[in-house]
Amino acid sequence: MKSNRFSILTLLLLVFPLIAIAQDDDSIKTIGDKACECTKEISTDQVRDSIVKKINDCISSQILLDQMTSQFGTPEEIREEVSKLTDNDTVAEIGKNKGKNIVITMDKDFDEIQQYMFENCYAVKVLMSSNNAESKHSMSKNKKALQFYEEGEAHLVREEYDMAIVSFNKAVKKDPKFAFAWDNLGISYRKRGNYKEAIKCYEKSLEVDPTGKMPLQNLGVAYEYLKEYQKSAEVYDRYIIQYPNDPEGYYGAARMYYFAGDYAKGVDKAFKAYLMYKELQSPYISDAQQVISAMYNELKEKGKLDIFLEAAKNNNIEINE
Structure with missing residues (x-):
């Protein structure tokens, strides 16, 4: 290998x-x-x-x-x-x-x-x-729901988050299975700092479409803002199950597991994210490199560098100190 x-x-x-x-x-x-x-x-x-x-x-x-x-x-x-x-x-x-x-x-x-x-x-x-993947329930066929949704998007662009919340709430009342409206309602709540309500919206979206990338990613972010790192990590694990070939899940899980104190799992997933970004020639590889660097420095200071080196070995990465 x-x-x-x-x-x-x-x-x-x-x-x-x-x-x-x-x-x-x-x-x-x-x-x-x-x-x-x-x-x-x-x-x-x-x-x-x-x-x-x-x-x-x-x-x-x-x-x-x-x-x-x-x-x-x-x-x-x-x-x-x-x-x-x-x-x-x-x-x-x-x-x-x-x-x-x-x-x-x-x-x-x-x-x-x-x-x-x-x-x-x-x-x-x-x-x-961009993330425009649509499912059966991503958009609505209800004309009134779509009208409220478009109003909400206009408010969102203008950073009028309170007004956006009103419009998106109207949209999901007209069509409770309008996944994109739930997503944007969650984003609007998050922008207002109401992370708990944002989480409810993302979960509603995932009830409608369990494969939704946007709500899964934003759900992880919302839990991170609440400093509930273990829950955030578990969300990213859900993302990995749905999208095993997308390094975004591994990158998010790496940071959250590490912040939660599970250094071994955090470093392991950081290396996996790095290798996947490298394979895809993705610009995000620099983010993974910086996270790995920070983990190395901290674990070295804590006298736990063996965790880092073991994760590197398990991912077939040779570390030149």
């Missing part, structure tokens, strides 16, 4: 905020800005994995175009050489037939560009926060 190396020096550096990770590198910024334009064409109306893949495709295409533009003279030459590349190429030697023998690194500065876009590209932020 392939081992993943994890440098503690890298971890320690990641404790600090990743400020302007790419802004000192004109090339990374230029590529990131151009790839950002590409992501504006991606629809939010699809599953997260598909969105991430298309964002990464925009980055890879722009990396390739940048390298080839700097080394070939005409667009025709570029198109000719690109047609020879395959999806499995990571480093490709091209241009031999033109006597140039140019080496193209397909993933050059990929992580840095991805992180730059995650911090600076509004389109990417919208895409990564």
Whole structure:
């Protein structure tokens, strides 16, 4: 089984905020800005994995175009050489037939560009926060319920949370199985700091649709605000059962189990989240790295580093101290 190396020096550096990770590198910024334009064409109306893949495709295409533009003279030459590349190429030697023998690194500065876009590209932020998966009861067929729902959304956008609560309450009274209205009612209560009412709304939504991503995630957040970390962790476990291939569940569970004092389970799930983010080439990998770093430092101070090292071993991660 392939081992993943994890440098503690890298971890320690990641404790600090990743400020302007790419802004000192004109090339990374230029590529990131151009790839950002590409992501504006991606629809939010699809599953997260598909969105991430298309964002990464925009980055890879722009990396390739940048390298080839700097080394070939005409667009025709570029198109000719690109047609020879395959999806499995990571480093490709091209241009031999033109006597140039140019080496193209397909993933050059990929992580840095991805992180730059995650911090600076509004389109990417919208895409990564979107969750439009609908079920049978997500929306309502009741015209009055829909009218109140649309009113509530308008209030929510304007941060008029009290008015949003009134509108969404009217919507769910007209249609008690209106899952999205329950979700937004919960969000409105949460924005007003009424976490207990928010929790009731998220649970109502989950009664209607037990697979709802949004209420599951927000339910975990609400319990976290109440400092009920064990309950929050258990919610994220429910999320993992529903969506075992989504690292968001593991990331949330990692933090909550750790805060609840279950260090072994927290670190284990943090490593799982990291590996899944890495596999998906997700911008959220930096969040997982920072959480792992903080856990390492605290467990070292507490004299419990063996918990961290055991979790790393169980996840086939080699720690270089």
